[in-house]
Structures are given as structure tokens and as C-alpha cells.
Amino acid sequence: MSQGEANSILEKWIWGKTEAVIKNFSPHYRRQYAVAFCKHVQDELEQHRDSQSRFLKTKPPAEAGTVLYEAELLHFAEDLKKWKDRYVVIKNDYTVDCFETKEAYQKGASPKYHVLPAGGKVLTSEEDYNLLSDKHFPDPVGSSEKDVAQAFVQLPREFPVYLWQPFARHSCYCFPEPEAQRQFSAVLGDCVRHSNHDFLKQTTYEVEAFLEAIQFFRQEKGHYGTWEMITGNEKEILSNLVMEELLPNLQTMILPKMKGKRNDRKRAWFGIVEETYGLVQQQVAEGLSTLKDECRDFAKTLEGTIRSDMDQILNSKNFLAGKIKATVSEPAQKCCTENIQPFLTSILEELMGPVSSGFTEVRSLFDKEVNEIIQDFQKTNDITKLKENVDQLMNLPFNSVKMEPCYLKVNLLQELLQDLKSRFKVYHIDFVIQRTQNFMQELMENAVYTFEQLFSPSRQADSAKVATTIEKVKLRVLKQYDYDSSTIRKKIFQEALVQITLPTMQKTLASTCKPLQTFAHPHSISSLEIPSNWTPLDSNDCRL
Incomplete structure (x- = not known):
């Protein structure tokens, strides 16, 4: 079997697994969408307001595109396997853009790399980065001390900053002095924090329906409580859910067959995971869009009935709640x-x-x-x-x-x-x-x-x-x-x-x-x- 045929089979397998998760997730989302929409209409009819009062004035949202950080720094280009000077710009959407040069950025060129840091961890120690990346490379072959001693990424300067992400390409940056390292790592930490949770702060009924559907989907499989992969937007969260189910099988299928030095196998494995995540996100985006359109159309057919029969709906709900409570x-x-x-x-x-x-x-x-x-x-x-x-x-x-x-x-x-x-x-x-x-x-x-x-x-x-x-x-x-x-x-x-x-x-x-x-x-x-x-x-x- 040629490499191309093997890749095609693997891609179809990933496609099938992703489709199965979306299919199993859909009933939970449809149910929670209807519940959240009904509650939304009820709140609108009863004109519910947030009772929480604040004394400080609330600052209006900053203008989109506000620059929080920009500087020229060394960035490890994974595709070139070498360090390159890049002009890094971080705006208040909390994504990281790496441009070829400052001039390219000023002329409006597209970034060479666009990093979405949701789910990431910021590290400033080579040792910590190696430990974390090793943890996510379950090597079935084992390693010699010589292999372990070799750095995964050779540092040209003393003060690195790593952005580790579970399913995306890791980003490595380097600085000549600790002050610049600290500034960038602090900004990057803000990016991770906001990328993780800004979506969750939204109070729309669609966001509420999605998060509850995720909760019930995982509960059905015996997983209760917090989940570390509730980070990012809907597409990222649902893709994380797919990867959680897909990754163990992927490890069993691919890792034992990989050859070469440990770091080469490790780099290849992270590349496979990244490519898989890209395929999953593509399919999840399509599936989720179709599912949401279906639920929106269904909500439109319900809205008239909900508004006209709200009293009866609430009475039935309260009666049933009493039975459940008992x-x-x-x-x-x-x-x-x-x-x-x-x-x-x-x-x-x-x-x-x-x-x-x-x-x-x-x-x-x-x-x-x-x-x-x-x-x-x-x-x-x-x-x-x-x-x-x-x-x-x-x-x-x-x-x-x-x-x-x-x-x-x-x-x-x-x-x-x-x-x-x-x-x-x-x-x-x-x-x-x-x-x-x-x-x-x-x-x-x-x-x-x-x-x-x-x-x-x-x-x-x-x-x-x-x-x-x-x-x-x-x-x-x-x-x-x-x-x-x-x-x-x-x-x-x-x-x-x-x-x-x-x-x-x-x-x-x-x-x-x-x-x-x-x-x-x-x-x-x-x-x-x-x-x-x-x-x-x-x-x-x-x-x-």
C-alpha cells in the first residue's frame, strides 16, 4: 500500500469517527436548544433583568483591532526547522500573528503564522516544556538516555517562551534578556486566559444550549464535573470532544509503526495530531453549522406556540418539577x-x-x-x-x-x-x-x-x-x-x-x-x- 493510499484510509477513518461523535452529540444539542430557547422567550416576556448591581462604571468594549503587543523576536519556524526573526503582533482578539517583517505588517500583508492560543500553556523553562511535551508523546519504543538528553528545540538564546497546545503546533520564541521574556510570556498568558473563557462569558441561549449539551454528552459516558478541554469557541470545544475519543485509537494505530530517532518520531507525531485536529475542526464546523441552522428553523416554528401558551408551559413545568423534587x-x-x-x-x-x-x-x-x-x-x-x-x-x-x-x-x-x-x-x-x-x-x-x-x-x-x-x-x-x-x-x-x-x-x-x-x-x-x-x-x- 502506498503512502498516499494509507493517508486516504486514515483520513476516511478520522472523518467517520468525527461524524459519529457529531451524530451522538446532536440529540443533546437539539434538546438543550429547545429548553434554552423556551427560557429565553420566558425571560423576554417577563422582562428579567440582571439584579446584580455595580458601583464602578462599566468600561465599554475596546475598539476591535487595538494592539496590545508588538515586537521583533526570534520564532522557531517548525516547517523550516530553524529560528527566524519575526514581527509578532497581538491585538485585543487575543490571537498571535507572526509576520515576516515589520514592513510586511505595516503594508497589510497576511501573517506567516496565525496562532489561536485556546487551551495552551505558557512555559519559560526548556525543562518544563520537554516534560510536558514528553507527557503527550506516549512513546511505545522507549528511549535511551542519549535520546532524552537531546533538546527537542535547540535554543539560540537563553530566555525562551513556549506556547504548548494539546492538538496544535507548539510555538517557540526566544529572547536575549529576561525582561523581554517576562513581558511576552505575561501577554501570552493573557491571550490563553481570554481565548479559553471569553466565549463562555456569553449569555446567549445558543451558548447556554451548547455548553449544557456538552455536559450531558459527557455525563452519558460517565464523566462528571469539570473538563479541562472546555476552552475556546464552539468549534474548538466540540473538536476537543472528538479528539478526546479519537486520540487513544490514533496512538494505538500509529505510534508503534513509527521509526527513527525519538525526537524525529516525536515531531512527526505532533504533526500528525495537528493535521488530524485540522480535519476534525473542518468537519465539526460544517456539522455544527448545519445543526444550528436546523435548530434555529425549529425554534421559529415553536416561538408562536411558546409565546401564546407560556402560562400553561410554566404550570406544567412547575408541576413536573415538584414530582422530580419528590x-x-x-x-x-x-x-x-x-x-x-x-x-x-x-x-x-x-x-x-x-x-x-x-x-x-x-x-x-x-x-x-x-x-x-x-x-x-x-x-x-x-x-x-x-x-x-x-x-x-x-x-x-x-x-x-x-x-x-x-x-x-x-x-x-x-x-x-x-x-x-x-x-x-x-x-x-x-x-x-x-x-x-x-x-x-x-x-x-x-x-x-x-x-x-x-x-x-x-x-x-x-x-x-x-x-x-x-x-x-x-x-x-x-x-x-x-x-x-x-x-x-x-x-x-x-x-x-x-x-x-x-x-x-x-x-x-x-x-x-x-x-x-x-x-x-x-x-x-x-x-x-x-x-x-x-x-x-x-x-x-x-x-x-
């Missing part, structure tokens, strides 16, 4: 009392320390930056310079190096919550950490925006009172920050407790609830009469 209430309360409630206080204590420290660090950073503006004006008495300093303050939330110490405070949760792995089978706390860091950045954005709205250098007639005015505005913003910080932290703690403990409840009640799925969408835990100190913030986050 069935699951006793085992749910028993599970909560025995397996969850005794540990809530200790989990909450572990959560509160790092999360509160992170928000306190954000507050201190804002306070420090405004104090420096005051001190500079007292020295110069220059209104023009003051305006420049205030404009610069607006960029503080996007100054990755200055914000990084705030984010690092929250990273301590990785170590503090190790006990959750054995007790609640929670292996991935990254979601809580990165979501918290996104809230921290959002709050800093609102703080500097509120400061700008309350204080305008151009309107200051009496320069002698400027420093006093800035101080008063700063204290007012800090007071508003404290209120909003408290509100957001409560939300974080409640959602984290649900995420950590819900899998235990779901697994316990799985056999009880399974017969009920024939008749109704599973009801939420939050309506059960469980202990009052374990109250999920949002019932949509904790469906059985």
Missing part, C-alpha cells in the same frame, strides 16, 4: 449532608485566601499608580503631562507585566486545593483560577474608566487644587471598588463551590435521575431543600 430530594439531601456539607467550610477557607489576595493586589496597584500621578504633578505642575499620565493609566488593565503579580496570587489555588483530587475527583481547577483572573482584569478596567469619568485634567481650572481633587476621586473609586470586589468574590466562591462539589452529587443521583430524563429536562439542585449554607448562585450552573 423523587430526588431525599437522596440529594443525604448525599449533601454526608459527602459535601462537612467539607464546605474548609474548601471555602482555601478559596478565600488566594482570591481575596488577588483582588487586594489589584486595589493596591490602582492606588499606587494614582499616587504616582499625584506625586508627578506636584513636582511638575504640568497639566499636559498630567493628561498623558491619566491616558497611560487607562492602559493599566492591559499592562500584563504590572498585572501579573495580581494574577499570581490566585495561582496558589493550584497547590492549596490538591486535596480535592482525591475527595471530589476534581483534577482541573484552572477554570476557577482563570475566571477569577478575568474578573480581576475587568474590575481594574472599570476602576480606571470610572477614574477617568470622574476626573478630567482638561477641566481643572485651579492647578493648586488638582492633587486634592485626584486624591478625592481616587478614594471614591476605591470605595466603589471595594463594594464591587466583594460582590464578585461572593459570585466566584459560590460558583467554585458548585463546580467542585456538584460532580459528587451528580454521580450519586445518576441512577435515580436517569429514568426521569425520558419525561423532562433535569431540574436544578438549587431548588432542593439542601442545607442553607450551600446555595448555588445560578441554578443553570448546577443541572443534574
Whole structure:
């Protein structure tokens, strides 16, 4: 059999596996789409509003295309197997573009490489990168010490930055000094965080339907709780789901047949995984588009009935919810009392320390930056310079190096919550950490925006009172920050407790609830009469 024929057979196999996953996922999506659409119409009719109040002014979204980082640096071109000078540009869509030169970027040329960092990990140590890449290369042949000693990518400079991704080509960059390395790694970390979670922040009924369908699809296979591959957009998440099922078979089929030196086999394997992921994404995009169009058309046929019969629908829903509650209430309360409630206080204590420290660090950073503006004006008495300093303050939330110490405070949760792995089978706390860091950045954005709205250098007639005015505005913003910080932290703690403990409840009640799925969408835990100190913030986050 020729190489071309073998590749064709493999491609057809990948195509068939992807098609099977999409087919099995589709019923879950159709059901959840109908449920989410009905809830959307209900909210619209009842004019539900977000009751959560904020004191800080909400900063409007930044203009698309805003540049967050640009610099010339060394990038390892995998296709050329050599290091090349590239001009890297990162905009506020949090993707990474590598251009041949700065001139090519300025002339509007297409980037040489376009990197979507969702699901990635940023590493600044060659050793850490090699360990992680080895972990995802299950070599059946084994390795000699000589092979292991050889670097996967030879570094031309001392300070590397790696962007590791599970199914995409890894990106390697190199810098001559640690400051440049730190700046780029911090910006890249922001890109990963936003690429992972910005889609999940959307509150549309279509996003809600998709995420719940993913949850039910995995539950059907016995997987409860958090999943580390819920990162990126719909196409990426569903492609990750396909790869989770496809990859073990791919390893069994291909790895034992690979020949050559270990690094060559390793590089070839990562290339195969990347090509497979590309094929999967292509098919998933087509399948998901067709599925969504089908559900949208079906929703249009339902809308008139839903709007005219909403009262009857709600009465039926409430009656059925009562029946379900009567069935699951006793085992749910028993599970909560025995397996969850005794540990809530200790989990909450572990959560509160790092999360509160992170928000306190954000507050201190804002306070420090405004104090420096005051001190500079007292020295110069220059209104023009003051305006420049205030404009610069607006960029503080996007100054990755200055914000990084705030984010690092929250990273301590990785170590503090190790006990959750054995007790609640929670292996991935990254979601809580990165979501918290996104809230921290959002709050800093609102703080500097509120400061700008309350204080305008151009309107200051009496320069002698400027420093006093800035101080008063700063204290007012800090007071508003404290209120909003408290509100957001409560939300974080409640959602984290649900995420950590819900899998235990779901697994316990799985056999009880399974017969009920024939008749109704599973009801939420939050309506059960469980202990009052374990109250999920949002019932949509904790469906059985």
C-alpha cells in the first residue's frame, strides 16, 4: 500500500469517527436548544433583568483591532526547522500573528503564522516544556538516555517562551534578556486566559444550549464535573470532544509503526495530531453549522406556540418539577449532608485566601499608580503631562507585566486545593483560577474608566487644587471598588463551590435521575431543600 493510499484510509477513518461523535452529540444539542430557547422567550416576556448591581462604571468594549503587543523576536519556524526573526503582533482578539517583517505588517500583508492560543500553556523553562511535551508523546519504543538528553528545540538564546497546545503546533520564541521574556510570556498568558473563557462569558441561549449539551454528552459516558478541554469557541470545544475519543485509537494505530530517532518520531507525531485536529475542526464546523441552522428553523416554528401558551408551559413545568423534587430530594439531601456539607467550610477557607489576595493586589496597584500621578504633578505642575499620565493609566488593565503579580496570587489555588483530587475527583481547577483572573482584569478596567469619568485634567481650572481633587476621586473609586470586589468574590466562591462539589452529587443521583430524563429536562439542585449554607448562585450552573 502506498503512502498516499494509507493517508486516504486514515483520513476516511478520522472523518467517520468525527461524524459519529457529531451524530451522538446532536440529540443533546437539539434538546438543550429547545429548553434554552423556551427560557429565553420566558425571560423576554417577563422582562428579567440582571439584579446584580455595580458601583464602578462599566468600561465599554475596546475598539476591535487595538494592539496590545508588538515586537521583533526570534520564532522557531517548525516547517523550516530553524529560528527566524519575526514581527509578532497581538491585538485585543487575543490571537498571535507572526509576520515576516515589520514592513510586511505595516503594508497589510497576511501573517506567516496565525496562532489561536485556546487551551495552551505558557512555559519559560526548556525543562518544563520537554516534560510536558514528553507527557503527550506516549512513546511505545522507549528511549535511551542519549535520546532524552537531546533538546527537542535547540535554543539560540537563553530566555525562551513556549506556547504548548494539546492538538496544535507548539510555538517557540526566544529572547536575549529576561525582561523581554517576562513581558511576552505575561501577554501570552493573557491571550490563553481570554481565548479559553471569553466565549463562555456569553449569555446567549445558543451558548447556554451548547455548553449544557456538552455536559450531558459527557455525563452519558460517565464523566462528571469539570473538563479541562472546555476552552475556546464552539468549534474548538466540540473538536476537543472528538479528539478526546479519537486520540487513544490514533496512538494505538500509529505510534508503534513509527521509526527513527525519538525526537524525529516525536515531531512527526505532533504533526500528525495537528493535521488530524485540522480535519476534525473542518468537519465539526460544517456539522455544527448545519445543526444550528436546523435548530434555529425549529425554534421559529415553536416561538408562536411558546409565546401564546407560556402560562400553561410554566404550570406544567412547575408541576413536573415538584414530582422530580419528590423523587430526588431525599437522596440529594443525604448525599449533601454526608459527602459535601462537612467539607464546605474548609474548601471555602482555601478559596478565600488566594482570591481575596488577588483582588487586594489589584486595589493596591490602582492606588499606587494614582499616587504616582499625584506625586508627578506636584513636582511638575504640568497639566499636559498630567493628561498623558491619566491616558497611560487607562492602559493599566492591559499592562500584563504590572498585572501579573495580581494574577499570581490566585495561582496558589493550584497547590492549596490538591486535596480535592482525591475527595471530589476534581483534577482541573484552572477554570476557577482563570475566571477569577478575568474578573480581576475587568474590575481594574472599570476602576480606571470610572477614574477617568470622574476626573478630567482638561477641566481643572485651579492647578493648586488638582492633587486634592485626584486624591478625592481616587478614594471614591476605591470605595466603589471595594463594594464591587466583594460582590464578585461572593459570585466566584459560590460558583467554585458548585463546580467542585456538584460532580459528587451528580454521580450519586445518576441512577435515580436517569429514568426521569425520558419525561423532562433535569431540574436544578438549587431548588432542593439542601442545607442553607450551600446555595448555588445560578441554578443553570448546577443541572443534574
